[in-house]
Amino acid sequence: MNTESEARQWLERIRALGIDRPVRLMNVCGGHERSITQAGLRGALPANVELIPGPGCPVCVCPEEDVYQAIRLALDEKVTLVAFGDMLRVPVNVPKGEVRSLVEAQATGADVRPIASPTEARRVALEHPDRQVVFFAAGFETTTAPVAAMIAEGIPDNLSILLSGRLTWPAVAMLLDSETPGFDCLVAPGHVSTVMGPEEWQFVIDRHGLPTAVAGFTPESLLAAFYSVLRQLQSGERFLDNCYREVAHAGGNATARRLLDATLDVVDANWRGIGVIPRSGYALKPAHAGADARLRFPDHTDPDRRRAGQMPPGCDCARVVLGRLYPNQCRLYGSACTPRTPVGPCMVSDEGACRIWWAGGVREAAPVAVTDPI
Amino acid sequence: MCLAIPMRITAIDGFNARCEAKGVFRDVSLFMMQDEPPAIGDFVMVHVGYAIQKMTEAEARSTWELLDQVLEETPN
Numbered sequence: 518m519n520t521e522s523e524a525r526q527w528l529e530r531i532r533a534l535g536i537d538r539p540v541r542l543m544n545v546c547g548g549h550e551r552s553i554t555q556a557g558l559r560g561a562l563p564a565n566v567e568l569i570p571g572p573g574c575p576v577c578v579c580p581e582e583d584v585y586q587a588i589r590l591a592l593d594e595k596v597t598l599v600a601f602g603d604m605l606r607v608p609v610n611v612p613k614g615e616v617r618s619l620v621e622a623q624a625t626g627a628d629v630r631p632i633a634s635p636t637e638a639r640r641v642a643l644e645h646p647d648r649q650v651v652f653f654a655a656g657f658e659t660t661t662a663p664v665a666a667m668i669a670e671g672i673p674d675n676l677s678i679l680l681s682g683r684l685t686w687p688a689v690a691m692l693l694d695s696e697t698p699g700f701d702c703l704v705a706p707g708h709v710s711t712v713m714g715p716e717e718w719q720f721v722i723d724r725h726g727l728p729t730a731v732a733g734f735t736p737e738s739l740l741a742a743f744y745s746v747l748r749q750l751q752s753g754e755r756f757l758d759n760c761y762r763e764v765a766h767a768g769g770n771a772t773a774r775r776l777l778d779a780t781l782d783v784v785d786a787n788w789r790g791i792g793v794i795p796r797s798g799y800a801l802k803p804a805h806a807g808a809d810a811r812l813r814f815p816d817h818t819d820p821d822r823r824r825a826g827q828m829p830p831g832c833d834c835a836r837v838v839l840g841r842l843y844p845n846q847c848r849l850y851g852s853a854c855t856p857r858t859p860v861g862p863c864m865v866s867d868e869g870a871c872r873i874w875w876a877g878g879v880r881e882a883a884p885v886a887v888t889d890p891i
Numbered sequence: 892m893c894l895a896i897p898m899r900i901t902a903i904d905g906f907n908a909r910c911e912a913k914g915v916f917r918d919v920s921l922f923m924m925q926d927e928p929p930a931i932g933d934f935v936m937v938h939v940g941y942a943i944q945k946m947t948e949a950e951a952r953s954t955w956e957l958l959d960q961v962l963e964e965t966p967n
Contacts, residue, residue, distance in 0.1 A: 520953060520956065548894055548895075551894075552957065555960065556960075601939070633939065633940065634920075634939045634940025634941070635939065635940065635941075636918070636920055636940045636941075637940070656939075659895070659938055659943065660938070660939055662923060662941075662943070663920070663923065663938065663939050663940065663941040666920065666922045666923050666941060669922075670906070670922055708895055708936075708938060708943065711936065711943055711944050712943055734954065734957060735953055735954065735956075735957050736957075737953075763946055763947065763950045764936055764944050764946050764950065765944075766944070770923060770924075770926075770943055770944060771926040771927075772922075772923045772924060772925045772926045772927075773923045773943065776922075776923065867894070
């Protein structure tokens, strides 16, 4: 069977369920949201089945203070600052005329370089033994595990890490513990589950009774997961389904989990515009404190800086990240904020819902007030 | 950032593998595959330069198809 007819078959099965009330499915992965948008899955599903992009973008929730610190390290400490490309264009809140992103710091002469892998951070440090190199590493479990691998393998003395690693499930737990979770079923992330194991999502069923399925990234895998959770909802049955069995194995990647445990501690962590979520972040273990850029260099964050830590004025990224608003319900979407001149991180990152929707051709603002919750 | 790409291993030297996807070659770390070491010819899912899991050729091909579509439809 080819993939197109497989997708069609899943859609027919979904329609045959005869869902007769509004149902909200949340995904928590930028890769899922991109596949959904590019394949036009929203339009293909019954009108009463909503697909809500939730907390699936690590760049979007990276603390504004961390981006500010990275900029100051590049400018004031004259380090070589390496980061995944997405981070370079995230703006911080500073007065007009001041450097407000890593790419602007680069334009003023700072040594800022985009990298695609932690192995490149190590290579840059080895090639420039006379320079301090700082790897600004934001990411969820899938990206933080390779950072842990790099640390475990051993890094040069002139390399340190400004870590902004986050865990996805605590943000989902926070939503579910809130008075208005805003969704009825969870589509769990495929590659986070590949690394950590699908079991990480069992709590959604055990504690909250919500249908949950792990999905891969093809339309067929996503549709299989949608079908699974909708069928669970109809039948009353609850189980953690795995629609990405070929890659997300029970228990996850044992090596990756061991490396994470060996090098990093799980700590309370701040999410930009959202606040502190208990045990939702990674920090270097004391044994690796020597590689912690937060300890090696002075702290440049200034709590008195205007709007420190917040989203930019008028920007609704925080509520978009939490699935409280669709991207085009933000009043800046498509007017003040576009991929060419992004205001908020959700329009900067390839995993941000705003950027994905814009790339998918959504050009107009939603015809609802921004205060309307989904 | 979480975009992972299936690649085929063409050579292995310690924890470093030379991998290929549709004619493009990359160096990939196998450091996270120590519990299930892959062999030359195996397909692996690669994320930020690290193999995170083995996969079959059929799964690799369906993901490549999807990535082709995404790249075609994404501006720039």
